[in-house]
Amino acid sequence: MDNQMISDLCSKLSRTYLSRPIPPRLKRDPSEFHRKVVDYIGSGISGMKRFESPEVKKYALKVLDNDGFREEMVKVSQEYGSTKTDPEKQIMALLRWFKGQLFTWVNKLPCEFCKEEDTSLIGVEDPNSSESSGDCSRVEVYQCPKCNKTSRFPRFNNPVRVLQARRGRCGEYTTGFIALVRSLGFDVRLVNDFEDHVWAEVYFPGLKRWLHADPSEGILDEPLTYAVGWGKQPVMVMGTSARFGASDVTIRYTPDFVKLTIPRRRQKGLQGRLVYNSIHTTNAILAQPPSAAALAQLQREENEELAGYIIKPRETGFHAGRQSGSTEWRKARGELGSISIDIKDFQTTKVFDSTANPTLLKDLAFNGNARFQETSALLTPCVSDQAGSIFLKAPIDISHGFRLGFKFQVSAGDGADGLAVVFQAQGPSALGKGKFSLKHHSTPQVAVD
Numbered sequence: 001m002d003n004q005m006i007s008d009l010c011s012k013l014s015r016t017y018l019s020r021p022i023p024p025r026l027k028r029d030p031s032e033f034h035r036k037v038v039d040y041i042g043s044g045i046s047g048m049k050r051f052e053s054p055e056v057k058k059y060a061l062k063v064l065d066n067d068g069f070r071e072e073m074v075k076v077s078q079e080y081g082s083t084k085t086d087p088e089k090q091i092m093a094l095l096r097w098f099k100g101q102l103f104t105w106v107n108k109l110p111c112e113f114c115k116e117e118d119t120s121l122i123g124v125e126d127p128n129s130s131e132s133s134g135d136c137s138r139v140e141v142y143q144c145p146k147c148n149k150t151s152r153f154p155r156f157n158n159p160v161r162v163l164q165a166r167r168g169r170c171g172e173y174t175t176g177f178i179a180l181v182r183s184l185g186f187d188v189r190l191v192n193d194f195e196d197h198v199w200a201e202v203y204f205p206g207l208k209r210w211l212h213a214d215p216s217e218g219i220l221d222e223p224l225t226y227a228v229g230w231g232k233q234p235v236m237v238m239g240t241s242a243r244f245g246a247s248d249v250t251i252r253y254t255p256d257f258v259k260l261t262i263p264r265r266r267q268k269g270l271q272g273r274l275v276y277n278s279i280h281t282t283n284a285i286l287a288q289p290p291s292a293a294a295l296a297q298l299q300r301e302e303n304e305e306l307a308g309y310i311i312k313p314r315e316t317g318f319h320a321g322r323q324s325g326s327t328e329w330r331k332a333r334g335e336l337g338s339i340s341i342d343i344k345d346f347q348t349t350k351v352f353d354s355t356a357n358p359t360l361l362k363d364l365a366f367n368g369n370a371r372f373q374e375t376s377a378l379l380t381p382c383v384s385d386q387a388g389s390i391f392l393k394a395p396i397d398i399s400h401g402f403r404l405g406f407k408f409q410v411s412a413g414d415g416a417d418g419l420a421v422v423f424q425a426q427g428p429s430a431l432g433k434g435k436f437s438l439k440h441h442s443t444p445q446v447a448v449d
Helices: 003-018 030-052 054-064 067-083 086-102 159-165 170-183 225-229 270-279 292-311 327-332
Strands: 120-125 136-143 150-156 188-192 198-204 209-214 238-241 245-248 341-345 349-352 364-368 371-373 376-378 388-392 402-405 421-424 445-448
Touching: 030 054, 030 170, 030 188, 030 238, 030 245, 054 159, 054 170, 067 086, 086 170, 086 198, 086 209, 150 159, 150 170, 159 170, 170 188, 170 198, 209 292, 245 292, 388 421
Parallel strands: none
Antiparallel strands: 120 136, 136 150, 188 198, 188 238, 198 209, 238 245, 341 349, 341 402, 364 388, 371 376, 421 445
16 A cells, blocks of 8 residues: 555545544534544543553552463463464453453442342432542442442542452443553553443554453454444544544444445534544643654554555454343343354244343353353364363253254364264263364264264
């Protein structure tokens, strides 16, 4: 791609604010959307400066001094070998440990007195003095139906307080994750889709790319998750960094950006120019910015990457629906997605759907080296001498026939010698022998290799 082509495409990308559809939540007042974006650019960059604090970095490193994180590092290194760079493996391990062990998602706040989980939100209050010291924006108040007492859920923004509480939703998850990533020396962005979800992007110098990283979902470099998996196309995605300013990264999260930018005359005018100008005047408020030449080079690399997605659209691939949050909450937001494992009896139908059924993982037994990884089931990692099996815990009557459908991928490398769909009566913990035989051979069953 020559310099003139890149320049022309970048110019077009900068003008997409003038033709961008308005997010549904703000359709009634387009100017309010533009004001929100302009305000976010300044407040987002200022907010990211808190992660540069020595106090925050010191506390984050203390949190990272954890055996669970170190064990996850070893697992990821063994799993990916030389197929991923060391920085990628470090962030992947961090995402898995963060989501799987460190933080707890809050649907309803459990009662802090009797531990009852089925509490009710009765209101939102202003923070008290102690909560305010943690840069708390609001406090959710829950009432327990058993002891009738109330518990408070402060929505902290201060990274240290967030890492101390280790609970929350996407806002707290992203704040805690960014603090940990920044303490490891990575450059990181806060990413906002203006539709009530936030995540991060981490810069990898060796790849010369910002990679999508969502701690709520535990996934790395899967930017089409929201549009393809959740079925929720972002129309404006903004990344903000204390060192690099603000960037419109919508293209990274859009399978077909051309369709997104159908010209709409009513959006042209002052508001669009304000957003454009705000992005290009952020250097004055940056914290420890790189040199002008380094910043220009980084912007050029990203612009070329994003322009490439317009010239050659990406394969959408496999992406699951949203994993974080209760099923009722995800369903109400329309983020369940449509990927499912469908086992259909000809007389009755049962659908086991990892995106629509919250008990799916509880209904499955993962044995040996098998486990749930990011958004899919991993039978065995891509290394030698592994054995894994995944079975439903409860038996299913297949005497009247059935239909089974699923997607699978076999990775290149020194991995398993084969796989099979197995029907057996031994129990959900059945696991065959390893080495050079298929893993089901030591159990009585019917198998399709």
